[in-house]
Amino acid sequence: MLLGVLALAWRGCRGIARPHPDRVDRRLEQASGLAHRPLAALQDRPAAATPQALAIWRVHQQRLVAQLGRLKVGPPRPGLPERDRRALRGLVLLGLFAGLVIAGTEAPGRLLAAIAPGLPAGPATPGIVVQAWITPPAYTGLAPVFLQPGAAAPAVPVGAHLTASVTGGRGAPVLVLDEDSTGFTALDAAAWQAERDLARPGRLTISRGSQELAAWTISLIPDRTPVAAFTEPPAAIVAGGRPTTQTRFAWRAEDDYGVTGATIELTLRDRADSQPFILPLPLSGPPKQPRGMSVQDLTAHPWAGLPVRARVVAKDALSQVGRSEEAALDLPERAFQNVTAQAVIAIRKQLSLTPANRQEARTALDAIGDRPELFENSAALLLQLRSIGALLGRGRGQPAVDDAQARMWDLALALEEGVADRTAKALEAARQEMRDAMEAARQDPKDQAKQAELERKLEALREAIQKHIQALTEQARRENTESPLDPSVPQLNARDLDRMAQKLEDAAREGRMDDAKQQMAELERLLEQLQSARPEHGEQREQRNAQRRQQGRQQQDAVQDMVRREGDLLDRSRSRAEGGANEAPAPRPAPAPDQRSPDQRAQDQRRQAAMRRALGELMQRFGDLTGQVPQPLGDADTAMREAGQAMGEGRDAAAGAAQQRAIEALQKGGREMGQQMARQFGTGQQPGEGQEGQEGEGQEGQEAGDGQGTGPGQNPTGNRDGQSTNPRLGDQQGQSRRRTTRRDPLGRPLQQGTSGTEESGEVRVPDQMEEARTRALQEELRRRGAERSRPQPELDYIDRLLKTY
DSSP states (O other), X not given: OHHHHHHHHHHHHTTOOOOOHHHHHHHHHHHHTOSSOHHHHHTOOOSOOOHHHHHHHHHHHHHHHHHGGGOOOOOOOOOHHHHOTTOTHHHHHHHHHHHHHHHGGGXXXXXXXXXXXXXXXXXXXXXXXXXXXXXXXXXXXXXXXXXXXXXXXXXXXXXXXXXXXXXXXXXXXXXXXXXXXXXXXXXXXXXXXXXXXXXXXXXXXXXXXXXXXXXXEEOEEOOOOOEEEESSOOEEEEXXXXXXXXXXXXXXXXXXXXXXXXXXXXXXXXXXXXXXEEEXXXXXXXXXXXXXXXXXXXXXXXXXXXXXXEEEEEEETTOOEEEOOOEEEEOOOOOOOSHHHHHHHHHXXXXXXXXXXXXXXXXXXXXXXXXXXXXXXXHHHHHHHHHHHHHHHHOOHHHHHHHHHHHHHHHHHHXXXXXXXXXXXXXXXXXXXXXXXXXXXXXXXXXXHHHHHHHHHHHHHHHHHHHHHHHHHHHHHHTTOSOSSOTTSOOOXXXXXXXXXXXXXXXXXXXXXXXXHHHHHHHHHHHHHHHHOOGGGHHHHHHHHHHHHHHHHHHHHHHHHHHHHHHHHHHHHXXXXXXXXXXXXXXXXXXXXXGGSHHHHHHHHHHHHHHHHHHHHHHHHHHHHHSOOOHHHHHHHHHHHHHHHHHHXXXXXXXXHHHHHHHHHHHHHHXXXXXXXXXXXXXXXXXTSSOSSOOOTTTSSOOTTOOOSSOTTOOTTSOSSSOOOOTTTOOOOSOOOOEEOOBOTTSOBOOTTOXXXXXXXXXXXXXHHHHHHXXXXXXXXXXXXXOTTSOHHHHHHHHXXXXXX
């Protein structure tokens, strides 16, 4: 561009001629208004060089020089009028003036740009941008905090992570926190980044050289130590007025950001050097304030029966530990009935208090081993006793004591439970393995390995059954009883069980898994009877039967609740089928109009499906309890399914008919449940059991005139007075009298003060014929209550008669 300018300048200037000096003089004289050409006269000379002429000439020149004081150049005269005769030059001036007005204050710069050479500008220098943010620790759950330059920084938790970046400028900046500097790492030519953890508060600055780019005052929030406490003193759970073997620990904890772990720490009160025993606690509730209640059975621990100190220990994410105040308690222990087991447990407890005194414990064990009658002359128990003594004599350190105490517990259990209980546990394990093998074979019937495994498990189950029967028989022989089995249940022998096992094996080998499953359920039922038929632990068996009776009553109550709910669904289905709520029988209130809409039908369909699922769960639990599910409950499940399908299709009349069948099946199933429990678990009651107005097994166990099951006044052995007629049992002496809480003829419990023949808070059933008549009345009322087509006042009256006060 510069060369172009020079070329144009040379081209324009080469035609310019230098003016003649005479023309220059003439222009100056004309511009200055001088007459007679004085500049030219100054260069003249006189013609005569006489003295007089020269003097006159000098005076003339002096006058000319005096005129030169008014000499001036004058304005330029380019001669444009001669060249621009149309005066177009005025348009140029007009455009220049308009441009000056439009440009305004930018006019000088633009005029300069017009005459100055236009060279390309280099890249602009970027501005300096500072960004910083703080990320709290992950365990706090807080969001990152962005720091604005010039604004106050909020307080953040200890351990937060700072990230700062600087963009623009030259040179790496420096991050300083109270004279502790951190260098920036270059990301590229104009960007830097620095990171650091904030462990203490202070002034945070980002500077470059002597220039401070940003500054903040950092405040930190300390992480508090967790707080732990017992919400109530730990103690043994009391049931029936007596303490049980389970200990309840009710606790709570608190932390500002959340508790990550909690434990119960137990220490032996009389041994300061004992290692604490740790019980982990499951966390429940809000993480910042968890609380809970832990129930522990610590009877197997060596400290059972000894005084201990307990405390709750809580830990947070920073591994800070908070401990509660100590609480003193005595750990519950198992009450052994066997004298030898009591002696072994006493030695075990003494070892917990004085682990260094092993010789005394070994001497006591040797004294027990010298009397074989104390452990039934069992070689296995003697060998275990001698091994414990050898371990105490040769073992070293606390691990040997711990191992010896664990073996003592196993020895005490073996002495307490006897052979029959050990074979019972082995039988239960074999049953579980058989269930697992059947499930695996059912999922893949063609797998030969699984079929072979099923046969092995079945053979192991046979052996376990045989050993358990032998143990029961041997125990009955030692105790001079005629039968090891309970006279209140149908009697079994090894041949019966072997026949059932053979049927199960044949069905499994042929791939008929459904039949095998049915045979297994029947075998389970027989084995449950075998498990409960042990007269040597009559009190334990009665307690177990009482628990099962209680579970059965709860399931019967659930069936009765299903009857009520199914009746409500039936009423609404019939109301819809009849065309509206106004036709519903009085005195039930008319449903709102939206209840007759398809939404209400869909809601009833969902309720029906939920009730069917609940019935399925109840059937499964009752099957697990008794080994057999009454067929009417299955019929009720089918009726509920049909009712749900009918409601889904809008057929309310069909849904009502199916619901009616479901109600009848549920009632019949409830009666059969009572009969089945009476046959398996008896009809007796333990103190505090079944005294809430429920109808027990015996009260729902017989429908008048059906001639099936256990009738009034009969026990499961077929005798009305409790005497067994089973030839395998032999004659049993005495009478078995049913005792129940005081009830009126409808089965409702009488209040205190009601007349009746009392006997220790209970009464005898006055007459078997009256009992049968009462049950017949109850069943008739239930049957009529299930007929929802009856007038509503009659249905309400029946409900009031059946209601338990």
